[in-house]
Amino acid sequence: MRISAQEVEHVAMLSRLELSDQEKRKYAETLSAILEYMEVLNRVDTDGVEPTAHVLPLKNVFREDRLEKCLEKALVLANAPEEEDGCFKVPRLV
Amino acid sequence: MSLTNLTAHELGDLLNRREISSVELTEAYLRRIEEVDGQVRAFLTVTADLALKQAAEADGKRARGEKLPPLAGIPMAMKDNMCTRGIKTTCASRILHNFIPPYDATVTERLLEAGAVLLGKCNMDEFAMGSSTENSGYFATRNPHDLRAVPGGSSGGSAAAVAAGEAVFALGSDTGGSIRLPAAFCGVIGLKPTYGRVSRYGLVAYASSLDQIGPLARDMRDCALVMNVIAGHDRRDSTSAPLEVPDYTKFLVDDVRGLKVGLPREYLGDGLDEEVRGWVKRAAETLEKLGAVCEEVSLPHTRYALPAYYIIAPAEASSNLARYDGVQYGLRVEADDIVSMYSKTRSQGFGEEVKRRIMLGTYALSSGYYDAYYLKAMKVRTLVKRDFDLAFEKCDCLLTPTSPTPAFDTGEKTADPLTMYLSDVCTIPVNLAGIPALSIPFGTVRGRPVGVQLIGKAFDEGTIIRAGYALEQGTDLTRPRPALERTVEEWASSTKP
Numbered sequence: 275m276r277i278s279a280q281e282v283e284h285v286a287m288l289s290r291l292e293l294s295d296q297e298k299r300k301y302a303e304t305l306s307a308i309l310e311y312m313e314v315l316n317r318v319d320t321d322g323v324e325p326t327a328h329v330l331p332l333k334n335v336f337r338e339d340r341l342e343k344c345l346e347k348a349l350v351l352a353n354a355p356e357e358e359d360g361c362f363k364v365p366r367l368v
Numbered sequence: 369m370s371l372t373n374l375t376a377h378e379l380g381d382l383l384n385r386r387e388i389s390s391v392e393l394t395e396a397y398l399r400r401i402e403e404v405d406g407q408v409r410a411f412l413t414v415t416a417d418l419a420l421k422q423a424a425e426a427d428g429k430r431a432r433g434e435k436l437p438p439l440a441g442i443p444m445a446m447k448d449n450m451c452t453r454g455i456k457t458t459c460a461s462r463i464l465h466n467f468i469p470p471y472d473a474t475v476t477e478r479l480l481e482a483g484a485v486l487l488g489k490c491n492m493d494e495f496a497m498g499s500s501t502e503n504s505g506y507f508a509t510r511n512p513h514d515l516r517a518v519p520g521g522s523s524g525g526s527a528a529a530v531a532a533g534e535a536v537f538a539l540g541s542d543t544g545g546s547i548r549l550p551a552a553f554c555g556v557i558g559l560k561p562t563y564g565r566v567s568r569y570g571l572v573a574y575a576s577s578l579d580q581i582g583p584l585a586r587d588m589r590d591c592a593l594v595m596n597v598i599a600g601h602d603r604r605d606s607t608s609a610p611l612e613v614p615d616y617t618k619f620l621v622d623d624v625r626g627l628k629v630g631l632p633r634e635y636l637g638d639g640l641d642e643e644v645r646g647w648v649k650r651a652a653e654t655l656e657k658l659g660a661v662c663e664e665v666s667l668p669h670t671r672y673a674l675p676a677y678y679i680i681a682p683a684e685a686s687s688n689l690a691r692y693d694g695v696q697y698g699l700r701v702e703a704d705d706i707v708s709m710y711s712k713t714r715s716q717g718f719g720e721e722v723k724r725r726i727m728l729g730t731y732a733l734s735s736g737y738y739d740a741y742y743l744k745a746m747k748v749r750t751l752v753k754r755d756f757d758l759a760f761e762k763c764d765c766l767l768t769p770t771s772p773t774p775a776f777d778t779g780e781k782t783a784d785p786l787t788m789y790l791s792d793v794c795t796i797p798v799n800l801a802g803i804p805a806l807s808i809p810f811g812t813v814r815g816r817p818v819g820v821q822l823i824g825k826a827f828d829e830g831t832i833i834r835a836g837y838a839l840e841q842g843t844d845l846t847r848p849r850p851a852l853e854r855t856v857e858e859w860a861s862s863t864k865p
Contacts, residue, residue, distance in 0.1 A: 353698070
């Protein structure tokens with residue numbers, strides 16, 4: 275499966291990445307080589323095989339819905355690039 | 369005798385006999401870091417003041433006659449993707465260049481409670497994506513055995529620190545071989561525990577269904593001692609297994625009589641360095657001489673593990689790394705609107721390989737491709753796991769090379785990502801199956817260490833620790849010491865990078 279520079283641009287947009295034209299061409303090349311290598315998987319007969327998303331036989335893990343000790347607000351905000359009135363601040367949305 | 373050559377249990381004995389203090393020991397390691405880390409470049413952050421404070425605390429407790437656990441006062445290092453409260457944790461990424469975690473990872477908490485002394489945080493491939501530690505957003509780490517060679521990755525800084533005498537032991541993380549490959553390349557022991565055995569709370573996520581934390585150490589006893597501290601259920605990690613943890617030192621018995629060791633033929637085929645093959649064969653013979661029974665087995669889906677991994681891991685990564693958006697922590701590149709802010713922050717903050725994997729994963733999960741790539745890969749994962757299940761009906765553990773070749777040269781594989789991915793061909797199947805495996809040094813090729821891999825059943829780290837210990841006791845090949853013993857001057861003149 276080859277992937278074009280245009281498709282790379284689309285995937286980059288979905289990934290919230292900006293790429294230069296040169297980067298797009300380069301990624302198209304390396305991603306195509308990787309995707310072509312993956313075609314070997316088509317040779318495996320997986321009819322009737324259940325997918326494995328996770329190896330442990332664990333189901334949902336529940337706990338009591340009770341307030342527990344958590345981080346102080348100041349600590350939560352300590353790494354924020356910008357904050358105001360105890361909230362994370364972001365550029366205008368609308 | 370140099371303190372920077374010894375194991376944790378040897379140093380523990382010296383501490384207990386009051387022949388040295390933890391402060392002296394820590395000073396010796398800090399000095400060693402100062403001497404050699406300019407060349408090895410294993411550390412991103414050195415926490416000298418904190419280390420000396422922790423060492424003084426351990427000494428104080430010992431002086432008061434408190435009975436201390438085995439790792440108390442022992443200087444160690446951690447990969448920089450494990451959260452350390454108040455200490456920068458960057459994942460070797462520019463996007464986390466200023467991130468100071470407000471909490472400790474569970475492994476950090478447990479090691480500090482056990483009295484271990486934190487020397488600093490180790491270099492790695494950015495977000496643990498890589499096999500050579502050349503993908504670090506800061507600088508590449510070098511192999512202490514040969515400065516022209518890579519240390520392996522992604523826990524290259526942790527492995528190099530242990531090999532170069534800059535830490536007694538270290539923690540790494542392993543998603544597709546990131547503990548075992550650097551352990552093999554740097555001539556130390558590296559154990560990837562069963563998925564769920566060690567809490568991932570506070571480990572910066574790469575691929576959550578595969579990531580696991582484990583020790584890098586100088587001998588099997590140290591490996592077992594570190595496991596005793598870090599293994600066990602943690603309610604803060606919902607994938608942590610609610611199982612009893614054995615005392616791993618109980619498996620340090622020099623007896624493998626009757627142990628059934630499988631040699632998977634798919635790991636010993638084409639593409640394997642002839643001298644590495646020779647060392648694996650010799651490891652099998654050593655185990656046989658000690659009473660184990662080796663037999664050939666087959667894991668027919670082995671060749672499909674690597675392509676399946678490079679769909680599953682990037683798919684999980686593309687989701688996990690969506691959180692780096694310049695809002696709550698890390699780098700922010702200002703822009704007029706929020707979407708541009710996200711895109712600019714991520715484009716400047718992530719390195720080339722991280723972007724490649726994010727896009728690969730996004731592509732594999734995107735509408736129209738999900739079934740062909742992601743679903744197919746998860747089905748192949750089932751088949752890879754089933755191969756191991758069948759092999760373990762006949763065998764107690766498996767023996768393979770850790771890597772088809774010894775450490776390659778810096779720059780040798782950076783131009784072609786696919787070639788770099790193939791470095792992990794022997795380690796990746798283990799992560800897909802979620803089972804434990806360790807790499808133990810066994811001989812050298814052209815002066816570079818070789819590792820052999822022992823693979824065990826789920827939650828049976830004990831058997832591979834026992835087999836590793838037997839190899840260690842049965843030969844003198846498991847501790848390639850030159851890198852630890854060479855003086856700085858000899859070193860600089862013998863291996864100019």
